[in-house]
Amino acid sequence: MPAVPAGKRDRRIVVERQSIAVGDYGQPKAPAWSTFLSLSAQVVNQSGQERREAAQERSTVSATFRVRQGTKTASIGVQDRIRYDGGLWDITSNVALGLSDREITATRQP
Numbered sequence: 645m646p647a648v649p650a651g652k653r654d655r656r657i658v659v660e661r662q663s664i665a666v667g668d669y670g671q672p673k674a675p676a677w678s679t680f681l682s683l684s685a686q687v688v689n690q691s692g693q694e695r696r697e698a699a700q701e702r703s704t705v706s707a708t709f710r711v712r713q714g715t716k717t718a719s720i721g722v723q724d725r726i727r728y729d730g731g732l733w734d735i736t737s738n739v740a741l742g743l744s745d746r747e748i749t750a751t752r753q754p
Contacts, residue, residue, distance in 0.1 A: 661678065
């Protein structure tokens, strides 16, 4: 698969990672999200899906974020999240796309 040209990676995304600090007496503090990486990405929106659960309508929006391959981008996983387009996105997969790119698939939080 050919590499994604740099010009197509025209969106900025932020990958956040959760950390849990420890208090003075060893007790865990509330988890906090902080910036892990800020990346240029090509964003490919996927079709939305609507479901009815317990008489409530819910919609799901997914997207694929294509980024450059690297040690840090390879370590991104489902424990992380993406901040993009004014929303938070839960990561569902991160796979290599050839030798130079990665595809990170995520679902927007409601």
